[in-house]
Amino acid sequence: MDAQQAANKSPTASTIFMLPWVGYGHLSAYLELAKALSTRNFHVYFCSTPVSLASIKPRLIPSCSSIQFVELHLPSSDEFPPHLHTTNGLPAHLVPTIHQAFAAAAQTFEAFLQTLRPHLLIYDSLQPWAPRIASSLNIPAINFFTAGAFAVSHVLRAFHYPDSQFPSSDFVLHSRWKIKNTTAESPTQVKIPKIGEAIGYCLNASRGVILTNSFRELEGKYIDYLSVILKKRVLPIGPLVYQPNQDEEDEDYSRIKNWLDRKEASSTVLVSFGSEFFLSKEETEAIAHGLEQSEANFIWGIRFPKGAKKNAIEEALPEGFLERVGGRAMVVEEWVPQGKILKHGNIGGFVSHCGWNSAMESIMCGVPVIGIPMQVDQPFNAGILEEAGVGVEAKRDSDGKIQRDEVAKLIKEVVVERTREDIRNKLEEINEILRTRREEKLDELATEISLLCKN
């Protein structure tokens, strides 16, 4: 629906305009926030590109009738047609293009705000122009950042507050930073300083409070650090994750479930590297080796950039791999229903890139993470999961390369030999707390947002 059509529906409740970044993980967390607010008497205009909105539309349930999608059309070209207006599956060479196209949509966004006149804007961390425009129209705006507080703290300290008292040792930070820079060729890596500036601006521009998709038991000291340096309240409202209904019709999941049902409880690992990252041949080989040697069952979702050639999976895997692993493996090309798989009782570990949504989903499902972080915030997320005792990280060698034997060893310990039951126990402990607090936290948030809307 366009902005005028949305305005004609003239809601009576307080209205909130949400503008997430076009990454699937960002949309996902924003949609869960929108759902929580829509069931607490707010009307939400949810703005993104048509292809992004289409990807999350199936997640709207009947009780979400007060969420209205507003389409944001980005400038297109032959190389960057509308079906690529998402970072999900976007080829790496188009990453700078999508950042530029999103920034170029600022005027359209301004027109939306003028037409809809929401009571509040909730904006993401990569569009500093959004709070600027809202302020010029006298619309209060707050930042909801979808990354972890540790990762964001690190960015702030590195780019904006170098002399601040950081609640973590320099050694840990330094070694993680180094890992990241060893793969500095990709466009997302090169853009880090700019991203650091944008994040800093977006946090500072937030009106009094900042929302984070995290929780105190995991990141309390970094949440406090952010509050102190930014001089704002940082409200941890997570984990906000999609909790799919296992029973709904889903052909892809049924096929996986049939296979998984025949395995033993907690005997199988899910392997998935998120919506934006694609393994190199070398990385695929290291992980394949780790899985083969671990002797665990596994479901591996292997993804390629949109437009990749069709026999990519055969070429990517080591020769003879599928024959050797036989019945203990299920390799799925493209998107796996991660939320549903993680909830299945026969999953006992998650080999993950440690994207923040994946980390939150794994915690909520009580599944230990075996982290192989790849880029941007992922090394920090893996570190925090390990520090909190809910995951382990496969350390890289001195050249920054994945150590295949380390991957095998960790999967073996967590899933096959089960010598790391401390992780499962910790997950249970955390989940017990989260279960009782979740709704309470969201009610508190609703009160907070009501006040912002009234002011």
Ligand code: UDP
């Ligand atoms: N996801 C999924 N299937 C896939 C890949 C990703 O369902 O094959 C979902 C996953 O459950 C998570 C999101 O996509 O909700 C990925 O977000 P995350 O922050 O973990 O990583 P990113 O994609 O941003 O790197």
